[in-house]
Amino acid sequence: xxxxxxxxxxxxxxxxxxxxxxxxxxxxxxxxxxxxxxxxxxxxxxxxxxxxxxxxxxxxxxxxxxxxxxxxxxxxxxxxxxxxxxxxxxxxxxxxxxxxxxxxxxxxxxxxxxxxxxxxxxxxxxxxxxxxxxxxxxxxxxxxxxxxxxxxxxxxxxxxxxxxxxxxxxxxxxxxxxxxxxxxxxxxxxxxxxxxxxxxxxxxxxxxxxxxxxxxxxxxxxxxxxxxxxxxxxxxxxxxxxxxxxxxxxxxxxxxxxxxxxxxxxxxxxxxxxxxxxxxxxxxxxxxxxxxxxxxxxxxxxxxxxxxxxxxxxxxxxxxxxxxxxxxxxxxxxxxxxxxxxxxxxxxxxxxxxxxxxxxxxxxxxxxxxxxxxxxxxxxxxxxxxxx
Amino acid sequence: xxxxxxxxxxxxxxxxxxxxxxxxxxxxxxxxxxxxxxxxxxxxxxxxxxxxxxxxxxxxxxxxxxxxxxxxxxxxxxxxxxxxxxxxxxxxxxxxxxxxxxxxxxxxxxxxxxxxxxxxxxxxxxxxxxxxxxxxxxxxxxxxxxxxxxxxxxxxxxxxxxxxxxxxxxxxxxxxxxxxxxxxxxxxxxxxxxxxxxxxxxxxxxxxxxxxxxxxxxxxxxxxxxxxxx
Numbered sequence: 001x002x003x004x005x006x007x008x009x010x011x012x013x014x015x016x017x018x019x020x021x022x023x024x025x026x027x028x029x030x031x032x033x034x035x036x037x038x039x040x041x042x043x044x045x046x047x048x049x050x051x052x053x054x055x056x057x058x059x060x061x062x063x064x065x066x067x068x069x070x071x072x073x074x075x076x077x078x079x080x081x082x083x084x085x086x087x088x089x090x091x092x093x094x095x096x097x098x099x100x101x102x103x104x105x106x107x108x109x110x111x112x113x114x115x116x117x118x119x120x121x122x123x124x125x126x127x128x129x130x131x132x133x134x135x136x137x138x139x140x141x142x143x144x145x146x147x148x149x150x151x152x153x154x155x156x157x158x159x160x161x162x163x164x165x166x167x168x169x170x171x172x173x174x175x176x177x178x179x180x181x182x183x184x185x186x187x188x189x190x191x192x193x194x195x196x197x198x199x200x201x202x203x204x205x206x207x208x209x210x211x212x213x214x215x216x217x218x219x220x221x222x223x224x225x226x227x228x229x230x231x232x233x234x235x236x237x238x239x240x241x242x243x244x245x246x247x248x249x250x251x252x253x254x255x256x257x258x259x260x261x262x263x264x265x266x267x268x269x270x271x272x273x274x275x276x277x278x279x280x281x282x283x284x285x286x287x288x289x290x291x292x293x294x295x296x297x298x299x300x301x302x303x304x305x306x307x308x309x310x311x312x313x314x315x316x317x318x319x320x321x322x323x324x325x326x327x328x329x330x331x332x333x334x335x336x337x338x339x340x341x342x343x344x345x346x347x348x349x350x351x352x353x354x355x356x357x358x359x360x361x362x363x364x365x366x367x368x369x370x371x372x373x374x375x376x377x378x379x380x381x382x383x384x385x386x387x388x
Numbered sequence: 389x390x391x392x393x394x395x396x397x398x399x400x401x402x403x404x405x406x407x408x409x410x411x412x413x414x415x416x417x418x419x420x421x422x423x424x425x426x427x428x429x430x431x432x433x434x435x436x437x438x439x440x441x442x443x444x445x446x447x448x449x450x451x452x453x454x455x456x457x458x459x460x461x462x463x464x465x466x467x468x469x470x471x472x473x474x475x476x477x478x479x480x481x482x483x484x485x486x487x488x489x490x491x492x493x494x495x496x497x498x499x500x501x502x503x504x505x506x507x508x509x510x511x512x513x514x515x516x517x518x519x520x521x522x523x524x525x526x527x528x529x530x531x532x533x534x535x536x537x538x539x540x541x542x543x544x545x546x547x548x549x550x551x552x553x554x555x556x557x558x559x560x561x562x563x564x565x566x567x568x569x570x571x572x573x574x575x576x577x578x579x580x581x582x583x584x585x586x587x588x589x590x591x592x593x594x595x596x597x598x599x600x601x602x603x604x605x606x607x608x609x610x611x612x613x614x615x616x617x618x
Binding site for chain 1: 437440442443462463466467469470471474475477479481483484485486490494495497498503542554
């Protein structure tokens with residue numbers, strides 16, 4: 001400890017260089033800490049976006065294959081099912097020449113309230129959706145993007161089905177990020193029949209709300225078992241699992257980010273090593289004098305290494321604190337600003353901050369060890385002869 | 389105090405051998421103020437390095453304060469220097485980010501003294517060299533003569549028997565050079581230090597007790613200085 005003031009004053013020798021190096025290390029550690037929050041952040045986002053008591057059932061052959069509509073009634077009759085609704089892709093395009101599209105599905109209006117109770121759709125708007133055959137419930141993101149409001153009439157041109165339909169917007173899905181556009185299945189069915197086509201006898205996806213999370217797994221097995229020997233086998237999973245599979249496609253991207261992070265950390269090692277080398281090189285004379293007055297090689301090595309580690313650790317601690325503060329602020333802001341949405345789930349935990357600190361410690365040791373070793377083993381008489 | 393017996397020092401520079409010292413034998417008694425003089429490349433700094441424990445001879449024997457230095461390891465030599473030798477250099481070589489007192493305290497960081505004791509001793513050493521009032525000044529705030537006084541305080545703070553000085557007046561004006569030579573002489577007389585100084589400065593001859601002339605690595609002669617008998 002008695003050498004700490006000496007080490008500290010050496011760091012203060014060139015304040016700008018010290019601050020710039022510490023700043024670079026702080027930035028790198030902050031970046032690494034933020035990136036390390038990604039896996040946990042994605043899990044949090046998943047929990048926020050998806051329910052673990054909502055189940056999605058699709059054709060085992062793939063999401064683009066249909067299921068018989070009769071499946072919906074059979075699933076509704078299974079124990080533990082609170083509600084079930086189907087999604088059938090309408091593929092309606094608004095202003096097709098401008099390429100304005102959004103996901104629009106034909107659904108059963110009676111089941112919306114029970115299957116997506118967590119969406120907290122206004123009950124009056126839900127009722128209005130039930131009563132108006134040409135009614136539509138639209139996600140807030142789509143409403144905002146197209147400058148629509150409740151009461152507007154909107155026409156969509158069918159791309160998946162050969163019918164163009166007009167809708168009255170009767171309600172919104174109160175989620176800023178939701179792009180979904182729901183229409184009544186019956187409306188689409190009747191329009192198809194009126195156009196001389198067979199009506200809807202299939203569906204794309206069945207959404208099921210289960211009364212108890214503990215009953216989800218048995219229900220998944222029961223659904224798939226029920227339709228095992230039928231013409232269209234099913235694949236059932238929870239909504240969270242469904243989205244997780246979707247997010248897993250991003251894993252490659254995350255890997256690239258982590259590789260880039262590693263390279264950034266390596267660059268910082270080089271920067272810190274360069275700083276340590278410069279700092280040692282310009283002090284050869286002083287180091288020789290310290291050796292002359294009796295400082296051992298080990299002590300010279302230790303103080304120079306400690307200097308690099310102290311600088312790096314201070315930079316790393318700043319970086320970890322900044323990233324922690326930033327994510328805490330985001331989390332706080334997400335509480336009152338829904339536009340930030342899932343960003344509130346990305347929080348630098350204590351464990352991640354400690355990992356950042358260890359990274360800084362590692363950077364300091366790696367960057368300091370070579371110049372410190374070189375300076376320590378340099379002969380004192382030789383240095384005195386060269387420098388003076 | 390210092391026994392140099394038949395010492396040679398040969399440096400290898402590429403394929404060439406540089407004979408910096410050849411068969412030098414020298415005895416320096418305790419409490420003497422000694423000058424090593426000679427032209428550049430005569431081997432006087434090499435001899436100073438050997439008797440200060442900064443370097444080892446290629447042959448011969450160096451014994452200082454009853455200790456044979458030839459056989460000591462690097463760490464043992466470092467401990468020897470810390471205990472027995474104080475250093476004064478031509479360019480002062482103070483650490484610019486430390487104030488005068490912290491510079492003087494540096495050798496004491498190797499001891500087990502408490503911080504209060506270290507600071508007290510550093511203050512005392514600064515008072516001995518006449519800089520008691522300037523202990524909190526950084527080197528950049530001191531004149532050349534004052535910086536060399538701080539260096540002398542650093543050299544004596546751990547109370548070594550020997551002080552070696554390599555061209556201590558080489559970077560000073562006449563007035564400051566005379567003061568520094570007087571201070572080194574006082575260290576011998578008042579504190580019983582053995583001071584060995586390498587110098588080109590003819591003023592030094594009148595302060596020292598003995599002068600040893602070297603040329604081309606060979607000790608040519610030893611004469612009495614103006615400060616005492618040979």
